[in-house]
Amino acid sequence: MWDIILERGSYWAIIGVMMIGLYIAFSAENLIKRLVGLSMFQTTICLFYVQLSNVANATAPILLPDDMPKGAYGAERVADLAHAYSNPLPHVLMLTAIVVGVATLSLGLALIVRINEAYATIEADEIRASDVEVQLAEDADAARTGGEVVI
Amino acid sequence: MILETVLVSAPDWAVRHAAVLIVVVPMLLAPLLALSPSNRLAWVLTIAGTAAAFWFSLILLAIIQEVPGSAISYALGNWPPPIGIEFRIDALNAMILVLITGMGMLASIFAWPTLAAEFRGERLNLFLCAFLLCFAGLAGVAATGDAFNLFVFLEVSSLATYVLVAMGAGKDRRALPAAFDYLIMGTLGASFYVIGVGLIYAATGTLNMADIAAQLPALSGNRSVQAGLAFIIVGLGLKAAMWPLHQWLPNAYAFAPGFVAMFLSATATKVALYALIRWLFTIFQPELAFEAALLKWVLAPLAMAAMLICSVQAIFQSDVRRMLAYSSVAQVGYILLGISVGTAAGVSAGLLHLFNHSLMKGALFMAVAGICLAYQARTIRDFAGLGRSAPFTMAAFGIAGLSLIGVPLTAGFISKMQLGYALLDQGWWWAVAVLVFASFLAVFYIGRILQAVFFEPPLNPRKNNKEAPLLLLIPLWILALANIFYGIDASFPAGLAADGAAAALALGAPQ
Structure with missing residues (x-):
């Protein structure tokens, strides 16, 4: 029982941080904190992929000197390699995911700047409250100019 | 031709x-x-x-x-x-x-x-x-x-x-x-x-969809694959506005x-719905026991909940665009219901409704954008009497609205009928009842607007009649006429949907 849990210790740690990030992204009222939670969530996905690519007793997927191609480029086969390497594909995928994450984060921050200009606050509950006020004022306005309020 | x-x-x-x-x-x-x-x-x-x-x-x-x-x-x-x-x-x-x-x-x-x-x-x-x-x-x-x-x-x-x-x-x-x-x-x-993709990659070692499909039969019952599919459905469900998401x-x-x-x-x-169909039918096979359970006990109830709850919510909106948005979630429910049947007929009906919903919601939102432009109208009360001030724009709006309800001779009727047949084939009569009832709810929310537009006098009598600009009227009427044309002769979209469903299901067949 303990073996199974401890063998996958890194996954447990990753899932733990992931859930913390998810919880912050959902529950925080401060918009910056929500973005921080979102970033944590995305970063743990990168950790998850890198963990997937791990091969037992292998090194990072960067060729060591004695594995450098000697003949024609690409003539090396996996069987000829002197060292074991981790799977490089998930690393490459995560490079793309990191770029996507940076784009999302910067767009989110830009939106927060605009929200701060428009509402003078970055707290979600205060934004909601001021939206409700605007809505009520509009409804009252409409009622005054005639016509019954429809539901 | x-x-x-x-x-x-x-x-x-x-x-x-x-x-x-x-x-x-x-x-x-x-x-x-x-x-x-x-x-x-x-x-x-x-x-x-x-x-x-x-x-x-x-x-x-x-x-x-x-x-x-x-x-x-x-x-x-x-x-x-x-x-x-x-x-x-x-x-x-x-x-x-x-x-x-x-x-x-x-x-x-x-x-x-x-x-x-x-x-x-x-x-x-x-x-x-x-x-x-x-x-x-x-x-x-x-x-x-x-x-x-x-x-x-x-x-x-x-x-x-x-x-x-x-x-x-x-x-x-x-x-x-x-x-x-x-x-x-x-x-x-x-x-x-x-x-989800990571979990499936861990099990299959490939990212190519056709290759994953070929590897999966050997991995039936693998927890990592099942968890992967669950993550993918939640993720794509969020993008597709599946009901609670x-x-x-x-x-x-x-x-x-x-x-x-x-x-x-x-x-x-x-x-996003397309991607969902791709994963559910082309990559995974609906014959797998856990996926059949997923379709019947998760997707179908969520789809019906969307159809009922969001249709009711749409009735109580005063902002026209927000009402159309809630109706969109309800319509996603119709499409998902077709998908959750899991047969070729069901997926084909879902795809046909996807196509038709695109036509009608496109026309509705386009007409509303034109009215926003010409009259600054936003709520249903602002729309009162517009049938006389902007007859061309609102006639197209009316056609698309009737298509959304599913009145015969419109595109919406054809796809809802196909959906009903596909459900009855499986003996899901309770789903057909929900389908009919949800369409009945659509009569209320679309009817509210149509009544205001065509039968109520305008709030402030307008001096001039103003239509939406011509550049908007042309694409609007293309969509509105397509709604009628594909309601009378549905062979083109129905053929596309049937071929699409066949392609989605055939590629997933064990080789």
């Missing part, structure tokens, strides 16, 4: 590379638009880009239809799949591509009058640049045959969408929090999708610029 003419007249390079050009042309045009010195030039280039993509999609459809059941495989960079990234077009995505690019083209035509008024001509070229990026991303999602590539295109389109929604802030600052909420939810959805949609559609609401309602959720 038209398709054959397109194929014969197309030059050789277009036929050979159509699968990738449909994404590359709008994507490369987008940065050019950002540099464009004039707004009008940017608009013409946008139409050119979307029209070119529409042309490529017709070429693809013609090639697919020449040999039934065939698929085009395009190896990017000439790296043969499954090592390289593959664009794979079969009858299913050919249909989706025609739909997206066609709606994108109509949307870009009416972009000019609405945007010129809403932004007073400021930096329109950057706005259109974001629109083309969104368009290219959606086309990429539909064209790609690589699971991770799909995520990248999904994020390209989503990031552009957040920008487009936030641009509604010029008229109403509530667009900003709506865009921010959409950003958080959309990113979480995409992240869930990536986790739809919270971002009403605000995003209600406060975005009218043009954006129209384009998104007609394409964005549809593409």
Whole structure:
């Protein structure tokens, strides 16, 4: 029982941080904190992929000197390699995911700047409250100019 | 017939590379638009880009239809799949591509009058640049045959969408929090999708969709694969506004610029639904026990909940666009119900409703955008009496509204009837009851607007009669007439949907 849990210790740690990030992204009222939670969530996905690519007793997927191609480029086969390497594909995928994450984060921050200009606050509950006020004022306005309020 | 003419007249390079050009042309045009010195030039280039993509999609459809059941495989960079990234077009995505690019083209035509008024001509070229990026991303999602590539295109389109929604802030600052909420939810959805792909990659060691499909039968019962599918469904469900995950949609559609609401309602959720169909039927097989249970006990109840709850919510909205947005979530429920039947007839009915819903919601949002432009109307009371002041715009609105209800001789009737037949085949009579009742609810919410528009006197008698601009009326009437035409002769969309469903289910058959 303990073996199974401890063998996958890194996954447990990753899932733990992931859930913390998810919880912050959902529950925080401060918009910056929500973005921080979102970033944590995305970063743990990168950790998850890198963990997937791990091969037992292998090194990072960067060729060591004695594995450098000697003949024609690409003539090396996996069987000829002197060292074991981790799977490089998930690393490459995560490079793309990191770029996507940076784009999302910067767009989110830009939106927060605009929200701060428009509402003078970055707290979600205060934004909601001021939206409700605007809505009520509009409804009252409409009622005054005639016509019954429809539901 | 038209398709054959397109194929014969197309030059050789277009036929050979159509699968990738449909994404590359709008994507490369987008940065050019950002540099464009004039707004009008940017608009013409946008139409050119979307029209070119529409042309490529017709070429693809013609090639697919020449040999039934065939698929085009395009190896990017000439790296043969499954090592390289593959664009794979079969009858299913050919249909989706025609739909997206066609709606994108109509949307870009009416972009000019609405945007010129809403932004007073400021930096329109950057706005259109974001629109083309969104368009290219959606086309990429539909064209790609690589699971991770799909995520990248999904994020390209989503990031552009957040920008487009936030641009509604010029008229109403509530667009900003709506865009921010959409950003958080959309990113979480995409992240869930990536986790799912990672789990499936861990089990199969491949990212090519066809290759995953070939590996999966040997892995039946593998927990990692099952968890992966669960993550993917939640992720794509968020993007597709599946019922409990739809919270971002009403605000995003209600406060975005009218043009954006129209384009998104007609394409964005549809593409996510396509990806869902691809995963559920092409990559995984519905014969698998856990997937059959998932379809029947998770997707079908959620779909029916969406149909009932969101239809009721739509009845109680006073803002017209918010009402249409809730109705969109309900209509996604219809499509999901078709998918959850799991048979060829069910998926075909779902696809047909997807196509028709795009036509009717596109027309409805387009008419509302025109009315917003001419009368600054937003709530149902503002719409009172418009049937006399703007007869052409509101007649098209009425046609599309009747199609949404599912009145005979409109497109909505055909797809709802097919859906009903597919459900009865499985003996799901209770689902048919829900379907009929939800359509009955649609009579209420559409009826409320139609009554205000055609039978009530205007609140403040208007001095002049004003129609929406001509550039808006033309695409609007194309959509409205398509709603009637495909309600009388449904052979074209029904054929597309049947071929699409066959392609979705056939590729997943054990080899």
